[in-house]
Amino acid sequence: MTLQTELAGVSFAATLARFGDRTAVSTQTGSLSYRELARRVEDMVHSFGQGRRLVALEAENSLPSLVAYLAALAAGNPLLVLPSGGSAADALIAAYNPDIVVQASSGEAVLDVRREDTAHDLHPDLALLLSTSGSTGSPKLARLSAGSIQANAAAIAEYLQLRPSDTAATTLPLSYCYGMSVVNSHFLVGATLALTDLSVVDPCFWDLVRAEKVTSFAAVPYTFDLLDRVGFADMDVPSLRYITQAGGRLAPDRVRSYAELGRQQGWDLFVMYGQTEATARMAYLPPDQAAENPQAIGVPVPGGSFRLEPVPGLDASELVYSGPNVMLGYAERPEDLALGRVVTELQTGDLARRGASGLYEIVGRRSRFVKIVGLRVDLGQVEKILADLGVTAAAAGTDDAVVVAIEGDHNLALIAKTLAQDLGLPRAAVELHPVEAIPRLSNGKPDYPAVAALASERGNDDDAPSAPDAGSTDVRRIFAEVLEQDDVADTDTFVSLGGDSLSYVAASLRLEQALGYLPQGWHLMPVCELAPAPHASLRQVPPSGTHRPEKPRGLSAWRRKVLAPMETGIVLRAVAIIFIVSTHIGFFHWTGTAHVLMALAGYNFARFQLSGERTARLRRHLRSIARIVVPSVAVIALAFAITDKYAWYNVFLLNPLLGPPGWSDYSRFWFVEILVHILLGLAAVLAIPAVDRAVRRWPWAFGMALVAVDMPLFFGLVDSHYPGQGPVLWLFGLGWAAATSRTLWHRAAVTAVAFLVVPESFDNPYRSATILAGCLILLWLPTLHVPRGLHRITALLASASLHIYVTHWLVYPLVDPYSKGLAVLASLACGVLYWILATRAMGFVEKRMKRRRSRSAVAAAVHSRPVTFRAYGRRAADDGVSPALAPGLRE
Known part of the structure; x- marks a missing residue:
């Protein structure tokens, strides 16, 4: 029935x-x-x-x-x-x-x-x-x-x-x-x-x-x-x-x-x-x-x-x-x-x-409705919302944006954020314009065509106030500064702009400060959807289409005030680098965390390098490799110049292939060397269109395939030249598979492989237990609860983890004779300082190179089409367009 x-x-x-x-x-x-x-x-x-x-x-x-x-x-x-x-x-x-x-x-x-x-x-x-x-x-x-x-x-x-x-x-x-x-x-x-x-x-x-x-x-x-x-x-x-x-x-x-x-x-x-x-x-x-x-x-x-x-x-x-x-x-x-x-x-x-x-x-x-990103917006209701906030306004609009004239002196940025959230629209789809008085017709009714014209006027007015765009501007500025990008559009995402695991932490920290919260999956969200939380003086409404981190269930009220969720990958990076440095110095002994970082590298690669068009992804991939290689090689070259503990092949990250077998001082940078080799190998493999399509179609299977490829080396069926640490591609693949696990079955399979392989990785059961625990935490726990007071330092250490790793070999011997604890702190502090300097220096160089390429492209376009430039340059000048950009109009 x-x-x-x-x-x-x-x-x-x-x-x-x-x-x-x-x-x-x-x-x-x-x-x-x-x-x-x-x-x-x-x-x-x-x-x-x-x-x-x-x-x-x-x-x-x-x-x-x-x-x-x-x-x-x-x-x-x-x-x-x-x-x-x-x-x-x-x-x-x-x-x-x-x-x-x-x-x-x-x-x-x-x-x-x-x-x-x-x-x-x-x-x-x-x-x-x-x-x-x-x-x-x-x-x-x-x-x-x-x-x-x-x-x-x-x-x-x-x-x-x-x-x-x-x-x-x-x-x-x-x-x-x-x-x-x-x-x-x-x-x-x-x-x-x-x-x-x-x-x-x-x-x-x-x-x-x-x-x-x-x-x-x-x-x-x-x-x-x-x-x-x-x-x-x-x-x-x-x-x-x-x-x-x-x-x-x-x-x-x-x-x-x-x-x-x-x-x-x-x-x-x-x-x-x-x-x-x-x-x-x-x-x-x-x-x-x-x-x-x-x-x-x-x-x-x-x-x-x-x-x-x-x-x-x-x-x-x-x-x-x-x-x-x-x-x-x-x-x-x-x-x-x-x-x-x-x-x-x-x-x-x-x-x-x-x-x-x-x-x-x-x-x-005919009516007073517009439809923006699929939402039918009643412009009369827009005016009512603003009236309820004590704002006199007139609203017009198109299928691109709501355009509002605001009478009087108000905090336009704050009003715009609240209005966008109440309408359920991206922040970029709401334009507010301050006016001395609402434009009106002779019969006293609002002149809505005049209101709509404010949008085009603002587009031609270099001195127009920037307050209405403050929300998305904050996000654009953060992305521009962290990723060294001059031009960030509303539809850009952190990943499409070239973001990777090294810049992710810095961007997430600044975004959380700017927005008041951090949306889940923010690195894949367009700029226009990263809306700030509204000010308490207006309304506490979470931005539409985003998710605030849930409050930890089962925690008492006082613990909620003390603890706050933080992404697991960030916490693991910070904890791992502290354990790595402390173990190397002898402050305490806890091995295995570097291998957890290798799994985390695979996890982040799958998150940041598998979306977008293939050529753009390859450029992002190579840029990420450069961000690892340049600061690492600079330090290793200095170490080679002032000490006798390293060889020329360390400088070129070739010790795993050309250095002596087994563990030695030459092996100290093994993590960076092997990671770069893996990333270069993936760049070559993914440059093949057929392989790239297969990876995008079956990303989880490819991660598991990386694990399988390493098994002959892992079990000694094929000789490995990698010194001391043995094969670790399987760890990278395990992290990759964890990031692309979308079903319970996927996670169960990754868990089973981890339980089968990790205990066999080292004779030391404590090291194996650390690696296993790190992999499972990464797989099953998207966030960890960290004392609020430690959030900033955790993010700082996670951001600088690579730089701390390569510099601590030179720093701690200078302080170790006096205090091992002080040596740990000095290593961490110097690594953070080096991260700040290296990031700014590389950003400066990248910007200069980008601007030089841009100028060269414009010059080439002008010189390659002199007749076209003359013909279209005159029309462009009439339209108020720079003649230098005119050749592009013909396309």
């Missing part, structure tokens, strides 16, 4: 069990069949109790949220879907007073049952309530019926030709109607959801795509910027069947470019158009039309139709949609939940025309 026989809910949600043992959902920890999912949904329905009640779900891309969503639809309980946490959810819960509030916590759905009976008069057709203006917290909701949801899911499944064999990755939030439509349409046909909240810039996302044989994912315009960043065009994704795009207008040249890319690689691009008021989708552009008509939204979805209604006073027509997926009407207060259908067709607010080919095209907007 299915739930549909007892309840008048949404059909596909109530009849999940009909697909039996087909896989419904795959997560990081496993998969769930349709039969198992239906059982969980039925259990949740019983938890809701008898009778129809208003359920509010703070939705996230997790299994508990998904089960609660399906259960409400199946049971016929009207469902108010909210973004997880923040002021938007709180405002809507306060406005509509739901009977039950559901949140996901620790892998479970937590129900707050506020009353046994409903406090509302709920219309029999009402099934779903969705915000119509993104995450602004506006009380205006679209009321959707069960029939609308079912009809739109069926229409989408029809034009996408969905099959039970399809698997979709959840690239968009469940709380967003576009992301919700992916869930609905796939469950309608018995397809699979790869449930995740990973971003497309995260290499783990592409691991998931390949592991689960994902056939599609959904994208908003901003997603394509991120796809460009990660080198999507060069990726091998053989399972991909199509990409869908909605959530705002994608520039025609981008549509054409990606449509042609899809033709080359065997997948389709579906450009789509929709609104929450139509459940999700109203139109789609057939993939075979995308390259030829990239400006169009296409044709109505099956079952729907368009008409063009002339707009008085405008030489244009408004697009009006009719179909079974049109909402019942709006709700602006709880009493509206009792209303039935008051809307039979949808006035979209978009101005459109129909081309000769029968395809519709949007040519403008």
